[in-house]
């Protein structure tokens with residue numbers, strides 16, 4: 001079963017073609033790793049899946065991406081609703097210019113999410129009021145991102161004061177807070193120390209029961225550790241995509257083999 | 266090795282000289298204005314309007330000009346702000362194409378460089394056409410036009426400093442353009458927007474030429490928007506031009522008061538600016 005189908009996707013910035021005719025079905029409720037050398041188009045592919053690419057001026061997208069049978073590049077699509085369903089964790093996770101608490105509460109607020117029906121709060125709201133409901137909600141997602149213990153005493157201080165690693169986990173909490181179905185993560189552990197990185201990896205493994213997680217990494221070992229499915233890009237071409245087991249043990253393409261063994265990078 | 270050291274020293278020297286020049290100029294201005302004006306600066310100068318014979322050296326004060334300048338600038342700053350903020354936000358690439366935004370910036374920079382007497386003459390022509398006489402309203406309108414280019418461009422520079430990735434972060438959560446602007450762009454550029462307002466205020470309150478024909482001058486404190494109104498720059502201008510030494514000294518006192526107001530506004534703005542900067546992401 002596949003919710004995300006990419007059909008003949010070509011993307012160029014100006015006249016620089018970055019993705020060339022990529023077609024691919026992405027499996028559901030798994031962790032999918034997008035790998036490939038720097039500049040091969042990983043970030044571009046990720047951003048095309050929630051139309052974040054639209055923000056760039058001279059970008060041209062050809063082809064189609066279907067999510068749940070709906071072409072997200074159809075002109076009448078509600079982009080804000082799409083982005084709520086397809087969360088994005090950027091390579092450089094800036095915090096929003098507000099408190100730690102508000103960083104997590106912001107997304108649900110703009111989407112008018114009924115937090116009382118979320119598992120994090122589940123019915124507690126009637127007894128405790130709206131404010132306490134939101135507090136539990138924020139606590140839930142900060143805990144899920146492994147940040148709660150470090151920030152629980154300073155929820156209302158500026159998020160900008162957090163360390164980079166903490167900011168990255170805050171960004172994770174923020175993505176989770178809008179309750180997306182698909183999470184796109186661009187090198188989500190690149191700014192983390194090994195311990196925090198492990199924490200995020202563990203979170204991903206738990207989250208994949210409910211979410212489809214597509215993440216970019218340039219660490220082959222991380223892809224091996226984490227991913228169920230691998231997408232390998234090389235200079236804008238989709239070279240190979242397969243289950244992790246098959247990809248690493250019996251690569252079909254010569255380039256894949258060379259990349260895995262470190263002959264090209 | 267010697268060359269690099271020499272280069273380093275030349276740069277250091279240039280920087281020190283430039284900064285000294287800036288400080289010396291400010292100190293010089295304050296000193297001259299203070300020495301000449303302090304002697305005639307007293308309470309009645311601030312709280313009284315000119316009495317009969319004031320311009321010959323008799324008693325009275327320039328409360329008319331102080332209050333007049335504050336009225337003019339309160340009106341102009343508020344109306345310019347209301348116009349400038351949306352205009353500056355519209356220059357973001359989500360709203361206007363880069364080409365049109367750059368064209369708008371060019372227009373604003375030209376307006377910024379236009380001499381204020383031209384604004385005054387323009388305002389005067391319009392007022393004659395409408396059959397209006399010099400008034401508080403006329404002064405506010407012309408001052409608003411005068412400071413809008415500065416305010417928009419200074420706001421624009423602050424808004425452009427907001428990292429694109431920060432906005433992208435908000436959009437990735439599914440915000441609309443308005444939500445991104447309000448929750449992220451405005452919050453992040455608030456200190457800069459504040460500075461823009463102060464900058465524009467400073468330019469407006471010190472300007473004499475634009476209000477010479479449009480606001481007029483009077484010894485009374487205006488009671489309606491259609492009354493003419495006095496102002497500090499014109500108080501300086503008229504008094505310095507009289508042959509009476511006492512009145513000339515009062516021109517410097519008026520200048521001193523003007524300097525003091527600008528200083529006060531700047532200091533208050535800095536103090537408030539710190540509060541606004543709390544949540545800023547670097």
Ligand SMILES: Nc1ncnc2c1ncn2[C@@H]1O[C@H](COP(=O)(O)OP(=O)(O)OP(=O)(O)O)[C@@H](O)[C@H]1O
Nearest residue numbers: 013016018037038039040041042043044045056218
């Ligand atoms: N906004 C843009 N405008 C023009 N070219 C761009 C833009 N963004 C990316 N590119 C180009 O597109 C190509 C692919 O970029 P992309 O960011 O997708 O690579 P990547 O695989 O994520 O690389 P990395 O591993 O270094 O993050 C690069 O050659 C890059 O220079």
Ligand SMILES: [Mg+2]
Nearest residue numbers: 042043091186
């Ligand atoms: Mg990238």
